Amino acid sequence: MQHSKSEALMARAEKVIPGGVNSPVRAFKSVGGTPIFFEKGEGAYVYDQDGSKYIDYVGSWGPLILGHAHPKVMEVLQETAAKGLSFGAPTQLEVELAELVTELVPSMEQVRMVSSGTEATMSALRLARGFTGRDRILKFEGCYHGHADSLLVKAGSGLLTLGVPSSPGIPASLTSLTATIPYNDFDALESCFKEIGSELAAVIIEPVVGNMNLIAPLEGYLEKIRALCDEYGVVFIIDEVMTGFRVHPQGAQGLYNVKADLTCLGKVIGGGMPVGAFGGRADIMAHLAPLGPVYQAGTLSGNPLAMAVGKATLELLQEPGLYDKLFAQTKKLVAIFEEEAKKAGITLSTRAVGSMFGLFMSETAPNNYDEVTACDGDMFNKLFHALCDEGVYIAPSAFEAGFVSICHTDEVLEETRVAVAKAFARLK
Protein backbone atom coordinates (compact mmCIF):
# COMPACT_ATOMS: atom_id res chain seq x y z
CA MET A 1 0.00 0.00 0.00
CA GLN A 2 1.13 3.49 -0.94
CA HIS A 3 2.11 5.74 2.02
CA SER A 4 4.11 8.51 0.33
CA LYS A 5 2.00 11.37 1.73
CA SER A 6 2.17 9.95 5.26
CA GLU A 7 5.94 9.60 4.87
CA ALA A 8 6.27 13.19 3.69
CA LEU A 9 4.13 14.46 6.56
CA MET A 10 6.13 12.43 9.06
CA ALA A 11 9.34 13.99 7.77
CA ARG A 12 7.85 17.45 8.36
CA ALA A 13 6.38 16.44 11.71
CA GLU A 14 9.69 15.13 13.03
CA LYS A 15 11.24 18.58 12.62
CA VAL A 16 8.68 20.37 14.78
CA ILE A 17 7.09 17.72 17.03
CA PRO A 18 9.23 15.40 19.18
CA GLY A 19 9.21 12.05 17.40
CA GLY A 20 6.64 13.49 15.01
CA VAL A 21 3.71 12.64 17.28
CA ASN A 22 1.69 14.09 20.13
CA SER A 23 1.35 10.75 21.95
CA PRO A 24 4.12 8.12 21.78
CA VAL A 25 2.23 4.98 20.70
CA ARG A 26 1.24 6.74 17.48
CA ALA A 27 4.88 6.67 16.34
CA PHE A 28 4.76 2.92 15.41
CA LYS A 29 7.92 2.38 17.47
CA SER A 30 6.90 -1.12 18.53
CA VAL A 31 5.64 -2.35 15.15
CA GLY A 32 8.14 -0.41 13.01
CA GLY A 33 7.47 1.55 9.84
CA THR A 34 6.01 5.02 9.30
CA PRO A 35 2.81 6.06 11.07
CA ILE A 36 -0.21 6.45 8.83
CA PHE A 37 -1.62 9.99 8.77
CA PHE A 38 -5.40 9.91 8.67
CA GLU A 39 -7.54 12.42 6.89
CA LYS A 40 -11.11 11.43 7.68
CA GLY A 41 -13.33 8.82 9.23
CA GLU A 42 -16.80 7.63 8.36
CA GLY A 43 -18.64 4.95 10.34
CA ALA A 44 -16.38 1.89 10.62
CA TYR A 45 -13.81 3.25 8.15
CA VAL A 46 -10.85 5.61 8.21
CA TYR A 47 -9.10 7.12 5.18
CA ASP A 48 -5.43 8.04 5.14
CA GLN A 49 -3.73 10.99 3.42
CA ASP A 50 -2.87 8.79 0.44
CA GLY A 51 -6.54 7.99 -0.08
CA SER A 52 -6.44 4.38 1.21
CA LYS A 53 -9.43 3.08 3.15
CA TYR A 54 -9.19 0.91 6.28
CA ILE A 55 -11.67 -0.86 8.52
CA ASP A 56 -10.89 0.79 11.84
CA TYR A 57 -10.63 -1.33 15.02
CA VAL A 58 -8.92 1.40 17.07
CA GLY A 59 -11.71 3.96 17.20
CA SER A 60 -9.36 6.67 18.47
CA TRP A 61 -8.31 4.23 21.26
CA GLY A 62 -11.85 3.67 22.45
CA PRO A 63 -14.01 6.80 22.37
CA LEU A 64 -15.69 6.17 19.01
CA ILE A 65 -18.22 3.56 20.09
CA LEU A 66 -20.69 5.09 17.62
CA GLY A 67 -18.15 4.99 14.79
CA HIS A 68 -16.62 8.00 13.06
CA ALA A 69 -18.64 11.15 12.44
CA HIS A 70 -22.02 9.85 13.58
CA PRO A 71 -24.54 12.17 11.85
CA LYS A 72 -26.55 12.95 15.03
CA VAL A 73 -23.41 13.69 17.01
CA MET A 74 -22.08 15.94 14.25
CA GLU A 75 -25.36 17.84 14.18
CA VAL A 76 -25.31 18.43 17.95
CA LEU A 77 -21.66 19.51 17.76
CA GLN A 78 -22.35 22.09 15.06
CA GLU A 79 -25.45 23.48 16.80
CA THR A 80 -23.53 23.85 20.05
CA ALA A 81 -20.47 25.38 18.39
CA ALA A 82 -22.62 28.07 16.77
CA LYS A 83 -23.43 29.38 20.27
CA GLY A 84 -19.80 29.95 21.28
CA LEU A 85 -16.98 27.66 22.28
CA SER A 86 -16.36 28.25 25.98
CA PHE A 87 -17.57 30.39 28.83
CA GLY A 88 -15.56 29.38 31.91
CA ALA A 89 -18.87 29.60 33.75
CA PRO A 90 -21.57 27.03 34.54
CA THR A 91 -23.75 25.79 31.69
CA GLN A 92 -26.87 23.65 31.42
CA LEU A 93 -25.03 21.02 29.38
CA GLU A 94 -22.69 20.21 32.29
CA VAL A 95 -25.63 19.59 34.57
CA GLU A 96 -27.33 17.39 32.01
CA LEU A 97 -24.24 15.25 31.39
CA ALA A 98 -23.59 14.93 35.14
CA GLU A 99 -27.20 13.84 35.67
CA LEU A 100 -26.90 11.27 32.92
CA VAL A 101 -23.57 9.88 34.18
CA THR A 102 -24.72 9.58 37.80
CA GLU A 103 -27.87 7.83 36.59
CA LEU A 104 -25.92 5.38 34.43
CA VAL A 105 -23.18 4.55 36.98
CA PRO A 106 -24.94 3.96 40.31
CA SER A 107 -21.79 4.26 42.48
CA MET A 108 -21.26 7.81 41.20
CA GLU A 109 -23.38 10.05 43.40
CA GLN A 110 -21.51 13.11 42.20
CA VAL A 111 -19.15 13.73 39.32
CA ARG A 112 -16.65 16.38 38.28
CA MET A 113 -15.67 16.91 34.65
CA VAL A 114 -12.06 17.31 33.53
CA SER A 115 -10.41 17.26 30.10
CA SER A 116 -8.56 13.92 29.97
CA GLY A 117 -8.33 10.51 31.58
CA THR A 118 -4.97 11.45 33.06
CA GLU A 119 -6.55 14.42 34.81
CA ALA A 120 -9.34 12.20 36.11
CA THR A 121 -7.04 9.62 37.76
CA MET A 122 -4.62 12.26 39.04
CA SER A 123 -7.48 14.17 40.66
CA ALA A 124 -9.11 11.04 42.07
CA LEU A 125 -5.82 10.09 43.72
CA ARG A 126 -5.36 13.50 45.28
CA LEU A 127 -8.92 13.38 46.57
CA ALA A 128 -8.43 9.91 48.05
CA ARG A 129 -5.25 11.08 49.77
CA GLY A 130 -6.95 14.22 51.05
CA PHE A 131 -9.96 12.25 52.26
CA THR A 132 -8.03 9.53 54.09
CA GLY A 133 -5.05 11.60 55.24
CA ARG A 134 -2.83 8.75 53.95
CA ASP A 135 -0.14 8.93 51.25
CA ARG A 136 0.46 5.41 49.95
CA ILE A 137 -1.40 3.88 47.03
CA LEU A 138 -1.56 0.47 45.38
CA LYS A 139 -1.65 -0.22 41.66
CA PHE A 140 -1.32 -3.33 39.50
CA GLU A 141 1.41 -4.28 37.08
CA GLY A 142 0.43 -3.61 33.45
CA CYS A 143 -2.45 -1.27 34.29
CA TYR A 144 -2.17 2.20 32.76
CA HIS A 145 -3.88 5.14 34.38
CA GLY A 146 -2.54 8.06 32.39
CA HIS A 147 0.80 9.80 32.88
CA ALA A 148 0.52 11.43 36.31
CA ASP A 149 3.75 11.13 38.35
CA SER A 150 2.40 8.81 41.05
CA LEU A 151 1.10 6.37 38.46
CA LEU A 152 4.02 6.06 36.03
CA VAL A 153 5.56 3.42 38.19
CA LYS A 154 6.95 -0.04 37.68
CA ALA A 155 7.42 -2.69 40.27
CA GLY A 156 10.73 -2.54 42.08
CA SER A 157 12.55 -5.61 43.28
CA GLY A 158 11.51 -7.40 46.43
CA LEU A 159 8.34 -9.07 47.54
CA LEU A 160 6.08 -6.16 48.29
CA THR A 161 7.61 -3.71 45.95
CA LEU A 162 8.07 -0.02 46.40
CA GLY A 163 7.37 1.45 43.00
CA VAL A 164 10.22 2.92 41.00
CA PRO A 165 9.65 5.61 38.34
CA SER A 166 9.02 4.20 34.87
CA SER A 167 10.14 7.52 33.39
CA PRO A 168 12.99 9.91 34.15
CA GLY A 169 11.71 13.17 35.59
CA ILE A 170 9.60 11.51 38.27
CA PRO A 171 11.01 11.75 41.81
CA ALA A 172 11.65 8.33 43.35
CA SER A 173 10.50 9.83 46.64
CA LEU A 174 7.04 10.12 45.10
CA THR A 175 6.83 6.71 43.44
CA SER A 176 8.08 5.04 46.60
CA LEU A 177 4.56 5.76 47.85
CA THR A 178 3.08 3.63 45.06
CA ALA A 179 3.12 -0.13 45.71
CA THR A 180 2.75 -2.39 42.68
CA ILE A 181 1.60 -6.02 42.59
CA PRO A 182 0.79 -8.40 39.71
CA TYR A 183 -2.78 -8.35 38.34
CA ASN A 184 -5.06 -11.29 39.16
CA ASP A 185 -2.78 -12.51 41.98
CA PHE A 186 -4.93 -13.12 45.07
CA ASP A 187 -2.00 -13.99 47.36
CA ALA A 188 -0.03 -10.86 46.52
CA LEU A 189 -3.15 -8.81 47.16
CA GLU A 190 -3.74 -10.29 50.59
CA SER A 191 -0.17 -10.02 51.74
CA CYS A 192 0.02 -6.43 50.49
CA PHE A 193 -3.00 -5.43 52.54
CA LYS A 194 -1.71 -7.31 55.56
CA GLU A 195 1.53 -5.38 55.39
CA ILE A 196 0.47 -1.86 54.36
CA GLY A 197 -3.35 -1.86 54.15
CA SER A 198 -3.76 0.61 56.98
CA GLU A 199 -1.35 3.05 55.29
CA LEU A 200 -3.09 2.98 51.89
CA ALA A 201 -5.13 5.96 50.72
CA ALA A 202 -6.32 4.18 47.60
CA VAL A 203 -6.22 1.15 45.37
CA ILE A 204 -6.54 1.97 41.67
CA ILE A 205 -7.26 -0.66 39.02
CA GLU A 206 -8.41 -1.13 35.46
CA PRO A 207 -11.39 -3.48 36.04
CA VAL A 208 -10.73 -4.98 32.61
CA VAL A 209 -7.22 -4.12 31.48
CA GLY A 210 -7.08 -2.64 27.99
CA ASN A 211 -3.53 -1.38 28.33
CA MET A 212 -1.77 -4.76 28.28
CA ASN A 213 -3.67 -6.05 25.30
CA LEU A 214 -6.91 -7.26 26.94
CA ILE A 215 -6.91 -8.94 30.34
CA ALA A 216 -10.05 -9.75 32.29
CA PRO A 217 -10.23 -10.06 36.09
CA LEU A 218 -10.38 -13.60 37.43
CA GLU A 219 -13.63 -14.49 39.14
CA GLY A 220 -13.89 -12.84 42.54
CA TYR A 221 -10.80 -10.66 42.11
CA LEU A 222 -12.52 -7.26 42.06
CA GLU A 223 -14.84 -8.38 44.88
CA LYS A 224 -11.79 -9.35 46.93
CA ILE A 225 -10.28 -5.88 46.45
CA ARG A 226 -13.62 -4.32 47.43
CA ALA A 227 -13.73 -6.37 50.65
CA LEU A 228 -10.13 -5.55 51.60
CA CYS A 229 -10.68 -1.82 50.93
CA ASP A 230 -13.69 -1.91 53.25
CA GLU A 231 -11.74 -3.75 55.94
CA TYR A 232 -8.81 -1.32 55.87
CA GLY A 233 -10.65 1.94 55.13
CA VAL A 234 -9.05 2.33 51.70
CA VAL A 235 -10.67 4.27 48.82
CA PHE A 236 -11.32 1.87 45.94
CA ILE A 237 -10.77 3.72 42.65
CA ILE A 238 -12.02 1.88 39.58
CA ASP A 239 -10.46 3.40 36.48
CA GLU A 240 -13.16 3.03 33.86
CA VAL A 241 -11.60 5.48 31.42
CA MET A 242 -11.58 2.68 28.86
CA THR A 243 -14.30 0.33 30.11
CA GLY A 244 -16.87 3.03 30.93
CA PHE A 245 -20.01 2.58 28.78
CA ARG A 246 -18.03 0.04 26.69
CA VAL A 247 -18.18 -3.32 28.42
CA HIS A 248 -21.69 -2.82 29.86
CA PRO A 249 -24.14 0.12 29.91
CA GLN A 250 -22.96 0.79 33.50
CA GLY A 251 -19.31 0.06 32.79
CA ALA A 252 -17.32 -2.77 34.33
CA GLN A 253 -19.03 -2.12 37.66
CA GLY A 254 -22.29 -3.21 36.04
CA LEU A 255 -20.66 -6.20 34.35
CA TYR A 256 -19.00 -7.55 37.52
CA ASN A 257 -21.49 -6.20 40.05
CA VAL A 258 -18.90 -4.38 42.15
CA LYS A 259 -18.99 -0.78 43.39
CA ALA A 260 -16.17 1.75 43.41
CA ASP A 261 -15.77 4.52 45.95
CA LEU A 262 -14.43 6.69 43.14
CA THR A 263 -14.73 6.04 39.40
CA CYS A 264 -12.63 7.59 36.64
CA LEU A 265 -14.11 8.07 33.19
CA GLY A 266 -12.79 9.29 29.84
CA LYS A 267 -12.82 8.19 26.20
CA VAL A 268 -16.49 7.21 25.50
CA ILE A 269 -17.81 9.92 27.86
CA GLY A 270 -16.41 12.47 25.42
CA GLY A 271 -17.35 10.59 22.24
CA GLY A 272 -14.12 11.82 20.61
CA MET A 273 -13.86 15.20 22.37
CA PRO A 274 -11.26 15.73 25.13
CA VAL A 275 -13.20 14.77 28.26
CA GLY A 276 -12.52 12.95 31.49
CA ALA A 277 -14.50 12.73 34.71
CA PHE A 278 -14.14 11.42 38.22
CA GLY A 279 -16.82 10.90 40.80
CA GLY A 280 -18.30 8.64 43.40
CA ARG A 281 -19.42 8.71 47.02
CA ALA A 282 -20.89 12.08 47.95
CA ASP A 283 -19.08 12.09 51.33
CA ILE A 284 -15.74 11.77 49.52
CA MET A 285 -16.62 14.25 46.77
CA ALA A 286 -17.57 16.76 49.50
CA HIS A 287 -13.84 17.10 50.25
CA LEU A 288 -13.29 18.66 46.83
CA ALA A 289 -12.98 22.46 46.37
CA PRO A 290 -15.06 24.61 46.61
CA LEU A 291 -16.99 22.46 49.14
CA GLY A 292 -13.88 21.10 50.81
CA PRO A 293 -10.13 21.67 51.05
CA VAL A 294 -8.83 19.34 48.27
CA TYR A 295 -7.97 21.60 45.32
CA GLN A 296 -8.82 20.74 41.72
CA ALA A 297 -9.76 23.02 38.83
CA GLY A 298 -9.79 23.47 35.03
CA THR A 299 -10.25 26.45 32.69
CA LEU A 300 -11.90 24.31 30.01
CA SER A 301 -13.48 21.70 32.32
CA GLY A 302 -17.09 21.06 31.34
CA ASN A 303 -16.47 22.66 27.93
CA PRO A 304 -19.82 23.00 26.10
CA LEU A 305 -18.74 21.20 22.91
CA ALA A 306 -17.31 18.32 24.91
CA MET A 307 -20.41 18.10 27.11
CA ALA A 308 -22.75 18.21 24.10
CA VAL A 309 -20.91 15.46 22.25
CA GLY A 310 -20.60 13.34 25.41
CA LYS A 311 -24.27 13.69 26.18
CA ALA A 312 -25.34 12.93 22.60
CA THR A 313 -23.10 9.86 22.61
CA LEU A 314 -24.42 8.49 25.90
CA GLU A 315 -28.01 9.15 24.86
CA LEU A 316 -27.60 7.35 21.55
CA LEU A 317 -26.13 4.39 23.44
CA GLN A 318 -29.40 3.96 25.35
CA GLU A 319 -31.19 2.63 22.26
CA PRO A 320 -32.73 -0.72 23.28
CA GLY A 321 -30.72 -3.73 22.09
CA LEU A 322 -27.72 -1.63 21.02
CA TYR A 323 -25.26 -3.16 23.47
CA ASP A 324 -26.41 -6.75 22.82
CA LYS A 325 -25.79 -6.27 19.12
CA LEU A 326 -22.45 -4.53 19.69
CA PHE A 327 -21.20 -7.29 22.00
CA ALA A 328 -22.41 -9.98 19.57
CA GLN A 329 -20.44 -8.33 16.74
CA THR A 330 -17.33 -8.28 18.93
CA LYS A 331 -17.68 -12.03 19.58
CA LYS A 332 -18.15 -12.64 15.87
CA LEU A 333 -15.02 -10.63 15.11
CA VAL A 334 -12.76 -12.65 17.42
CA ALA A 335 -14.29 -15.86 16.07
CA ILE A 336 -13.30 -14.73 12.56
CA PHE A 337 -9.71 -14.20 13.67
CA GLU A 338 -9.63 -17.60 15.38
CA GLU A 339 -11.19 -19.46 12.45
CA GLU A 340 -8.90 -17.88 9.87
CA ALA A 341 -5.81 -18.42 12.06
CA LYS A 342 -6.69 -22.07 12.41
CA LYS A 343 -7.15 -22.46 8.64
CA ALA A 344 -3.78 -20.80 8.07
CA GLY A 345 -2.07 -22.80 10.81
CA ILE A 346 -1.17 -19.71 12.85
CA THR A 347 -1.01 -19.69 16.64
CA LEU A 348 -3.48 -17.11 17.92
CA SER A 349 -5.77 -16.72 20.90
CA THR A 350 -8.38 -14.05 21.55
CA ARG A 351 -10.49 -12.46 24.24
CA ALA A 352 -13.65 -10.35 23.99
CA VAL A 353 -15.17 -8.35 26.84
CA GLY A 354 -18.17 -6.25 25.79
CA SER A 355 -17.01 -4.26 22.76
CA MET A 356 -13.29 -4.63 23.56
CA PHE A 357 -11.14 -7.40 22.14
CA GLY A 358 -7.62 -8.77 22.38
CA LEU A 359 -5.54 -10.72 19.86
CA PHE A 360 -2.63 -12.72 21.27
CA MET A 361 0.08 -14.57 19.42
CA SER A 362 -0.07 -17.39 21.97
CA GLU A 363 -1.82 -20.75 22.51
CA THR A 364 -4.06 -19.44 25.29
CA ALA A 365 -5.16 -15.96 26.31
CA PRO A 366 -2.92 -14.49 29.07
CA ASN A 367 -4.12 -13.41 32.52
CA ASN A 368 -1.37 -11.02 33.61
CA TYR A 369 1.46 -8.80 32.41
CA ASP A 370 4.17 -11.49 32.40
CA GLU A 371 2.01 -13.75 30.27
CA VAL A 372 1.30 -10.92 27.81
CA THR A 373 5.00 -10.17 27.41
CA ALA A 374 5.60 -13.88 26.67
CA CYS A 375 3.47 -13.71 23.48
CA ASP A 376 5.23 -13.65 20.09
CA GLY A 377 5.89 -9.94 19.51
CA ASP A 378 7.55 -10.35 16.11
CA MET A 379 4.58 -12.28 14.83
CA PHE A 380 2.21 -9.60 16.09
CA ASN A 381 4.18 -6.90 14.28
CA LYS A 382 4.05 -8.89 11.06
CA LEU A 383 0.32 -9.37 11.50
CA PHE A 384 -0.17 -5.64 12.11
CA HIS A 385 1.54 -4.70 8.84
CA ALA A 386 -0.12 -7.47 6.84
CA LEU A 387 -3.54 -6.33 8.09
CA CYS A 388 -2.73 -2.71 7.25
CA ASP A 389 -1.80 -3.73 3.73
CA GLU A 390 -5.13 -5.54 3.43
CA GLY A 391 -7.05 -2.50 4.70
CA VAL A 392 -7.62 -3.39 8.35
CA TYR A 393 -6.27 -1.02 11.01
CA ILE A 394 -5.64 -2.43 14.49
CA ALA A 395 -3.61 -0.83 17.28
CA PRO A 396 0.10 -0.52 16.38
CA SER A 397 1.17 -2.38 19.54
CA ALA A 398 0.64 -5.85 21.02
CA PHE A 399 -0.12 -4.17 24.36
CA GLU A 400 -3.32 -2.43 23.33
CA ALA A 401 -6.93 -3.61 23.18
CA GLY A 402 -9.08 -3.37 20.06
CA PHE A 403 -12.49 -1.70 19.83
CA VAL A 404 -15.67 -2.44 17.93
CA SER A 405 -18.30 0.20 17.16
CA ILE A 406 -21.98 0.04 16.26
CA CYS A 407 -20.91 0.61 12.63
CA HIS A 408 -19.16 -2.77 12.46
CA THR A 409 -22.05 -4.54 10.75
CA ASP A 410 -22.06 -8.09 9.39
CA GLU A 411 -20.98 -6.71 6.01
CA VAL A 412 -17.98 -4.99 7.59
CA LEU A 413 -17.12 -8.18 9.47
CA GLU A 414 -17.25 -10.25 6.28
CA GLU A 415 -15.00 -7.71 4.60
CA THR A 416 -12.71 -8.08 7.60
CA ARG A 417 -12.70 -11.87 7.24
CA VAL A 418 -11.48 -11.69 3.64
CA ALA A 419 -8.71 -9.27 4.64
CA VAL A 420 -7.70 -11.34 7.68
CA ALA A 421 -7.47 -14.52 5.56
CA LYS A 422 -5.20 -12.73 3.08
CA ALA A 423 -3.10 -11.23 5.86
CA PHE A 424 -2.60 -14.63 7.53
CA ALA A 425 -1.65 -16.16 4.18
CA ARG A 426 1.16 -13.58 3.92
CA LEU A 427 2.56 -14.53 7.31
CA LYS A 428 3.53 -18.00 6.16
Ligand SMILES: *Cc1c(COP(=O)(O)O)cnc(C)c1O
Ligand atom coordinates in the same frame (compact mmCIF):
# COMPACT_ATOMS: atom_id res chain seq x y z
C1 LIG B 1 -6.55 6.10 28.19
C2 LIG B 1 -6.54 5.79 29.62
C3 LIG B 1 -6.18 6.74 30.59
C4 LIG B 1 -5.62 8.09 30.22
O1 LIG B 1 -6.54 8.88 29.53
P1 LIG B 1 -5.97 10.10 28.64
O2 LIG B 1 -7.23 10.76 28.16
O3 LIG B 1 -5.15 9.49 27.57
O4 LIG B 1 -5.19 10.97 29.54
C5 LIG B 1 -6.32 6.41 31.92
N1 LIG B 1 -6.77 5.20 32.29
C6 LIG B 1 -7.11 4.26 31.40
C7 LIG B 1 -7.62 2.94 31.88
C8 LIG B 1 -6.99 4.51 30.04
O5 LIG B 1 -7.29 3.56 29.16
